[in-house]
Amino acid sequence: MLLGTLIYGFINSCILALLALGFNLTFGISGVANFAYGAIYIFSGFLTWITMNSIGLPYLLSVFISILCAALIGLLIYYIVILRVKGLALSEVMATFGLGIAIMELFRYFDFVGFKYTLPVFFDGSIGFGEVYVDYQRLFIALIAVALTLFLYFFTRHSKIGLAFRAIAQDERTALTFGIDSDRIGALSMAFGAALAAIAAIVILPLGTIAVEGGYEVLINALAVCIVGGLGSTVGILVASVLIGYAQTFTANYLEPHWMMLVSLIAIAVVLTIKPSGLFSRQKELEERI
Amino acid sequence: MLSVNNLMVFFENALALNDFSMEVKEGQIVGVIGSNSAGKTTLMNTLSGLIIDMRIKEKRKGGERITVYGEVLFRGEDISETRPNERVKKGIVLCRERHPVFPESSVYENLKIAGYLRKKSQVREMILQVFDLFPALVDLKSRKAGFLSGGEQQMLAIAMALVAGPKLLLLDEPLLGLSPMMQNLFVDCIKSLRNESGITVLLSEQFARPVLPIIDYGYVLENGMLTLTGTGQDLMDNPEIKAAYFGV
Numbered sequence: 001m002l003l004g005t006l007i008y009g010f011i012n013s014c015i016l017a018l019l020a021l022g023f024n025l026t027f028g029i030s031g032v033a034n035f036a037y038g039a040i041y042i043f044s045g046f047l048t049w050i051t052m053n054s055i056g057l058p059y060l061l062s063v064f065i066s067i068l069c070a071a072l073i074g075l076l077i078y079y080i081v082i083l084r085v086k087g088l089a090l091s092e093v094m095a096t097f098g099l100g101i102a103i104m105e106l107f108r109y110f111d112f113v114g115f116k117y118t119l120p121v122f123f124d125g126s127i128g129f130g131e132v133y134v135d136y137q138r139l140f141i142a143l144i145a146v147a148l149t150l151f152l153y154f155f156t157r158h159s160k161i162g163l164a165f166r167a168i169a170q171d172e173r174t175a176l177t178f179g180i181d182s183d184r185i186g187a188l189s190m191a192f193g194a195a196l197a198a199i200a201a202i203v204i205l206p207l208g209t210i211a212v213e214g215g216y217e218v219l220i221n222a223l224a225v226c227i228v229g230g231l232g233s234t235v236g237i238l239v240a241s242v243l244i245g246y247a248q249t250f251t252a253n254y255l256e257p258h259w260m261m262l263v264s265l266i267a268i269a270v271v272l273t274i275k276p277s278g279l280f281s282r283q284k285e286l287e288e289r290i
Numbered sequence: 291m292l293s294v295n296n297l298m299v300f301f302e303n304a305l306a307l308n309d310f311s312m313e314v315k316e317g318q319i320v321g322v323i324g325s326n327s328a329g330k331t332t333l334m335n336t337l338s339g340l341i342i343d344m345r346i347k348e349k350r351k352g353g354e355r356i357t358v359y360g361e362v363l364f365r366g367e368d369i370s371e372t373r374p375n376e377r378v379k380k381g382i383v384l385c386r387e388r389h390p391v392f393p394e395s396s397v398y399e400n401l402k403i404a405g406y407l408r409k410k411s412q413v414r415e416m417i418l419q420v421f422d423l424f425p426a427l428v429d430l431k432s433r434k435a436g437f438l439s440g441g442e443q444q445m446l447a448i449a450m451a452l453v454a455g456p457k458l459l460l461l462d463e464p465l466l467g468l469s470p471m472m473q474n475l476f477v478d479c480i481k482s483l484r485n486e487s488g489i490t491v492l493l494s495e496q497f498a499r500p501v502l503p504i505i506d507y508g509y510v511l512e513n514g515m516l517t518l519t520g521t522g523q524d525l526m527d528n529p530e531i532k533a534a535y536f537g538v
Contacts, residue, residue, distance in 0.1 A: 177383065
């Protein structure tokens with residue numbers, strides 16, 4: 001029982017980290033809290049399903065198209081909506097949240113409801129760790145989460161766009177003096193965040209069905225991880241994912257599974273009450289002080 | 291190389307620069323001298339194009355209305371409405387005031403970021419060159435820029451501007467917050483930049499004493515207005531400058 005909880009807790013942590021990575025990336029670089037994040041997640045899931053089942057494209061091509069479309073939607077949202085209200089945090093949140101609701105509820109309106117909306121797993125089968133059996137898809141999720149985190153670490157430190165990301169995140173005006181266009185980089189960060197949401201959707205959704213409600217849940221989980229970890233802090237995100245991931249799994253196994261969602265909500269409430277800047281925001285506090 | 295004609299900059303209704311004109315010739319070191327809030331930084335932001343970005347961003351959020359009149363010519367071309375990244379491509383690079391470095395990045399990463407618009411091989415070469423100019427940076431290469439001292443940060447800031455490949459280097463108060471010894475070091479460095487690399491330098495400063503000896507031509511700003519111009523020697527001999535900046 002305990003071994004199972006530990007293993008599934010780890011996988012749950014990986015799922016949360018995967019969900020939060022994109023949201024955190026966009027916020028950390030452009031300062032935009034993309035509340036349409038859950039909608040992009042669900043959109044990618046449905047789009048993959050549609051391209052596979054209605055149009056009949058092969059799985060990998062559908063995946064590729066979905067990730068590309070998600071990135072494109074991120075770009076469009078940035079250039080058409082965000083740029084007009086950039087700098088007004090509340091307007092950014094309201095605009096993206098409104099858009100998110102519109103996208104998700106459109107799927108409901110067009111009757112994308114039911115159990116037939118599922119995505120195929122990458123690998124079928126399972127492996128035993130002692131008495132605990134874990135399916136390959138869950139291991140694959142953990143692998144993707146680790147791989148993406150590593151990829152982002154190296155990408156932001158060794159590629160031109162990645163370095164521009166880090167520059168804009170730290171000091172936009174100084175970055176401008178070296179010819180880095182802050183609007184373009186902001187839009188790219190939004191596209192990257194959206195593409196990460198799509199990747200998360202494609203590997204996580206095969207565990208269940210694609211449902212509109214899932215979008216809201218994803219947004220809450222991503223928010224919980226980012227708030228607990230401290231927005232913009234990648235280390236914070238990883239630690240918060242482990243904390244909330246294990247808390248959720250222990251709650252599900254030792255209390256009641258339907259209390260799982262409460263964990264994220266309570267975590268948000270507690271952290272916002274005690275330490276609103278999050279657990280790993282030492283640097284930010286230092287900045288605020290000076 | 292650079293001519294500024296009848297430049298006027300308003301922040302809402304406040305006039306930050308009033309009918310300002312100046313000329314910078316290729317290979318010169320030109321100084322803009324003025325006290326706090328004289329309009330030096332506004333001038334630098336206007337020349338580097340940052341003010342265009344500020345204007346757009348303020349307008350988006352319904353903030354301060356920034357208006358710029360007059361013309362800025364760079365090598366005969368009107369660049370008044372050119373975005374900052376385009377100006378960097380043309381070779382106009384600004385080093386902002388108060389040691390603008392990226393505090394969370396290492397010294398080496400800061401230099402790599404500064405070379406954003408250049409080819410990788412060029413950046414690598416330039417980094418070696420600035421390490422020659424500021425040997426102190428070599429040992430600090432993997433330290434986070436936020437943990438450097440003020441003087442080291444200023445070295446890094448100038449090194450970064452150099453990696454960006456300036457033809458006209460704008461230095462906004464490069465001596466601010468530095469010890470007199472450090473100030474002398476930077477003044478020498480600015481001189482050698484012009485003499486050895488042929489970079490034209492326009493610097494703004496409130497410390498007139500260390501700067502006046504090295505400038506070819508100087509402009510004195512007061513409350514956004516040009517009050518005096520002349521060669522470095524002219525300005526040093528001027529009784530008003532002596533009274534206001536040297537305290538004699």
